[in-house]
Amino acid sequence: MITVWGGSTSRSLRVVWLLEEMGLPYRVRQVDMLAPAKDPAWLAVNPGDFLPAIQDGDVTMVESVAILEYLMGRYGPTPLQPAPMDSAFAAYQQFLHLGEAGLATLMMVPLVSGFLAPEADRDNWGARWARDCVERRLLLVRRQLERAPYMAGERFTAADISVSYALRLGANHAGFALGDAEQAYLARTTEREAYKRALARSHEGPAA
């Protein structure tokens, strides 16, 4: 049984969403990132203390997009991961990684500056730079949505799990304004039954 260490609003949602899309059995262990004292069992899984992590038999992994690739490689093939010779593969691969490396990672800078930094540090050069980087990277998402309904083209893939998570993070927690095309795209991806089940299950499970 795969164990997903996560939190209801963390990137573990990407992992649980993929597991639901693939119909794989799993259980969720909640980690309270704001708890003053961390559970040693959690720190033994990820001494770096960031979410998500998975345990699958002897395998322990962190990094949400790497976990998606592991699960699809280990338990696929799945239509969520176009094959390398598929014409959708390049766009798929690009947006799978852009969702985290180009969007969500950079969004964290204005997010933590805006919500967690002391008042005097909130409006800072680094946060403004990161916000500008994200805005320019979002142009790639916008251009793709002018061409096709999904990041890899005509059908839903794991790249949409990656990018949808980032768009929600940016819009809900970092003050990024989404245009009509991105909002329609998010409505399309999050109306999937697997997403709704993932959202419900991300809130369950014993606390770590």
Ligand SMILES: N[C@@H](CCC(=O)N[C@@H](CS)C(=O)NCC(=O)O)C(=O)O
């Ligand atoms: N690139 C990592 C980012 C992980 C990450 O930043 N996770 C957040 C929660 S969504 C976290 O645990 N932040 C707390 C910290 O890094 O101290 C991934 O995609 O898994």
